[in-house]
Amino acid sequence: MKEIIFLNTIRKVLSNTEYLGDDCANLKELGIAVTQDTLVENVHFSMKYCNAYQLGYKAIVVNLSDLFAAGAKPEYISISLSLPPDTTEDFIHDFYKATDELAKKYDFKVIGGDITGSEKIVISICAIGKTKNRNISSRAFAKEGYTVIVTGEHGSSSAGLELLQSGKFNEKFINAHLMPEISSEFSEEISTKTSKPYAMADSSDGLADALFKIAESSNVTICVDFDKIPYEKDLEQFDYKKKILFGGEDYKLVASVDKTELEKISSNLYTIIGTVEKKESCPLKIKTKDKIIKIKDLENTFNHFKGD
Amino acid sequence: MKEIIFLNTIRKVLSNTEYLGDDCANLKELGIAVTQDTLVENVHFSMKYCNAYQLGYKAIVVNLSDLFAAGAKPEYISISLSLPPDTTEDFIHDFYKATDELAKKYDFKVIGGDITGSEKIVISICAIGKTKNRNISSRAFAKEGYTVIVTGEHGSSSAGLELLQSGKFNEKFINAHLMPEISSEFSEEISTKTSKPYAMADSSDGLADALFKIAESSNVTICVDFDKIPYEKDLEQFDYKKKILFGGEDYKLVASVDKTELEKISSNLYTIIGTVEKKESCPLKIKTKDKIIKIKDLENTFNHFKGD
Numbered sequence: 001m002k003e004i005i006f007l008n009t010i011r012k013v014l015s016n017t018e019y020l021g022d023d024c025a026n027l028k029e030l031g032i033a034v035t036q037d038t039l040v041e042n043v044h045f046s047m048k049y050c051n052a053y054q055l056g057y058k059a060i061v062v063n064l065s066d067l068f069a070a071g072a073k074p075e076y077i078s079i080s081l082s083l084p085p086d087t088t089e090d091f092i093h094d095f096y097k098a099t100d101e102l103a104k105k106y107d108f109k110v111i112g113g114d115i116t117g118s119e120k121i122v123i124s125i126c127a128i129g130k131t132k133n134r135n136i137s138s139r140a141f142a143k144e145g146y147t148v149i150v151t152g153e154h155g156s157s158s159a160g161l162e163l164l165q166s167g168k169f170n171e172k173f174i175n176a177h178l179m180p181e182i183s184s185e186f187s188e189e190i191s192t193k194t195s196k197p198y199a200m201a202d203s204s205d206g207l208a209d210a211l212f213k214i215a216e217s218s219n220v221t222i223c224v225d226f227d228k229i230p231y232e233k234d235l236e237q238f239d240y241k242k243k244i245l246f247g248g249e250d251y252k253l254v255a256s257v258d259k260t261e262l263e264k265i266s267s268n269l270y271t272i273i274g275t276v277e278k279k280e281s282c283p284l285k286i287k288t289k290d291k292i293i294k295i296k297d298l299e300n301t302f303n304h305f306k307g308d
Numbered sequence: 309m310k311e312i313i314f315l316n317t318i319r320k321v322l323s324n325t326e327y328l329g330d331d332c333a334n335l336k337e338l339g340i341a342v343t344q345d346t347l348v349e350n351v352h353f354s355m356k357y358c359n360a361y362q363l364g365y366k367a368i369v370v371n372l373s374d375l376f377a378a379g380a381k382p383e384y385i386s387i388s389l390s391l392p393p394d395t396t397e398d399f400i401h402d403f404y405k406a407t408d409e410l411a412k413k414y415d416f417k418v419i420g421g422d423i424t425g426s427e428k429i430v431i432s433i434c435a436i437g438k439t440k441n442r443n444i445s446s447r448a449f450a451k452e453g454y455t456v457i458v459t460g461e462h463g464s465s466s467a468g469l470e471l472l473q474s475g476k477f478n479e480k481f482i483n484a485h486l487m488p489e490i491s492s493e494f495s496e497e498i499s500t501k502t503s504k505p506y507a508m509a510d511s512s513d514g515l516a517d518a519l520f521k522i523a524e525s526s527n528v529t530i531c532v533d534f535d536k537i538p539y540e541k542d543l544e545q546f547d548y549k550k551k552i553l554f555g556g557e558d559y560k561l562v563a564s565v566d567k568t569e570l571e572k573i574s575s576n577l578y579t580i581i582g583t584v585e586k587k588e589s590c591p592l593k594i595k596t597k598d599k600i601i602k603i604k605d606l607e608n609t610f611n612h613f614k615g616d
Contacts, residue, residue: 002393002395006397006423009397009400009401010404012401013400013401013404013407013408014407014408014418015408015411016417018417019384019417019418019419020418020420021420025384025386025419027384027419030338030339030340030383031338032338034386034419034420034434035420036386036388036420036422037388038388038422038424039424040390040424040425040426042427043390043426076342078342078343078344078434079344080344082346082348082351082430083314085310087314089313089314089317092318093317093321096317097321100321100322104323109324109327110324110325111327111333111342112327112328112329112330112333112343114344114346115311115314116346116347116351118348118428118430120426120428122348122426122430122432124346124388124430124432126342126386128335128338128342
């Protein structure tokens with residue numbers, strides 16, 4: 001993966017790398033967490049499959065999800081749009097209609113950004129959340145004995161994308177892909193009711209990826225019981241195990257939390273799927289009915305689940 | 309201009325527009341100013357004319373310049389890169405080499421961002437500056453009787469771009485375009501030594517554009533003496549009047565300041581070019597040797613200066 005090589009190069013070149021590592025930068029001195037995500041047309045989305053309202057919705061929640069993964073409360077959002085010459089006023093109207101509705105729902109303010117020309121649509125959003133009086137997560141905070149939980153259901157977004165690409169329709173899955181529900185309530189509770197360190201990430205790049213990154217950053221092994229991972233029953237029509245673990249873009253939360261701390265959080269907001277163990281040769285172990293799959297390297301893991 | 313139509317649409321759709329208007333959003337509650345700028349390949353830059361180091365340099369200073377125009381002190385920078393598949397490690401190395409040098413020079417930290425794929429290079433940077441104990445500008449703060457000043461020389465960047473596009477060479481102008489010097493010292497002094505409101509903007513879209521926007525936002529007319537605007541003598545080989553007023557990308561500061569307040573600032577850091585007057589029928593008047601040009605509309609003003 002070129003991205004990893006590039007990130008290593010960046011770490012080598014920069015004199016100060018203390019703020020790199022998590023999806024959000026936790027700027028303690030200012031009491032804020034900051035995240036920035038960019039969506040590029042035909043890489044992250046296609047206007048064949050969504051409208052401007054759905055695009056605006058997704059571009060915003062992708063960033064809110066990063067703040068929620070940190071345990072921060074969204075406060076300000078800056079939006080930079082690069083747009084082709086044929087962009088219409090209706091596009092802008094609908095994109096910002098979604099933005100405004102989310103601003104009301106999650107209580108944040110839009111603080112500007114810019115509009116520039118470009119061949120393809122590029123949306124770059126910077127989101128700022130408050131961290132004051134909150135317990136803020138880090139990928140590196142998982143500890144042996146911690147409980148591993150997820151919010152929501154997994155794999156639906158990937159099924160939605162497959163349906164869109166094949167011209168089929170199923171509202172549930174397509175909505176999960178185009179307008180994912182994010183886990184603000186769990187984030188609010190864990191960051192305001194707990195006090196011990198916890199590790200949290202969102203499942204933007206897939207559930208296995210989030211678990212893997214937490215385990216690697218925390219120097220532990222995470223052991224997950226596959227059968228405990230919640231998913232929509234109809235997903236079994238698809239290559240569902242792969243979608244649940246590697247699908248991506250569900251934007252649900254994945255956390256490793258102290259057991260007693262977890263009890264402070266409303267139990268309807270999460271599902272326990274595993275535990276944090278002492279570091280073994282692999283960062284991630286997934287138990288299925290008849291075997292334990294050890295994941296050493298995410299890239300080559302797909303095959304383990306084919307026809308499993 | 310479509311951008312203006314789009315910005316009006318955004319203002320209509322959003323329920324809360326209090327943070328829109330200036331290049332930086334001034335978040336008083338957090339003691340920070342935030343700006344975001346995006347550069348798109350073949351729209352804002354071409355790899356035919358610059359290398360990765362120069363691109364990194366410019367992408368960063370464009371954002372620092374917005375913070376300096378607010379009177380804020382740069383503290384944190386988030387960088388989102390969208391890169392074509394053929395991007396090399398050397399590109400990343402050189403881009404971040406420039407970033408790191410600027411981080412040391414201007415004392416800010418890089419707090420992350422992301423790397424994604426794309427057909428063309430897109431760089432979106434979000435910069436956060438501190439505003440605590442500083443007098444922060446707004447475009448709307450110019451008042452009748454204020455003195456109008458600029459920092460640095462004007463028009464050189466546009467000459468540099470013309471040279472690059474025509475395959476000619478002149479280090480002075482080309483450097484002014486690829487690696488513009490920004491006005492941190494003036495920004496530091498005006499924001500820490502003065503206490504009355506002042507209007508400031510950078511000349512990213514041209515000197516006339518910055519003056520025009522300040523005048524319109526402040527509901528005044530700005531009167532400028534063209535002969536007082538500093539420029540590099542060799543610029544006279546070009547269509548220099550046009551370049552000075554409308555060239556853009558010089559990233560110098562333009563301010564309207566109370567006269568007594570201005571005296572607190574080191575006089576070598578700025579040049580007085582005009583005054584703020586009561587609002588007339590046009591936001592901007594430019595005096596040349598033999599006439600006064602009234603600018604009501606930036607789009608149609610170029611012609612006044614042709615062969616003048």
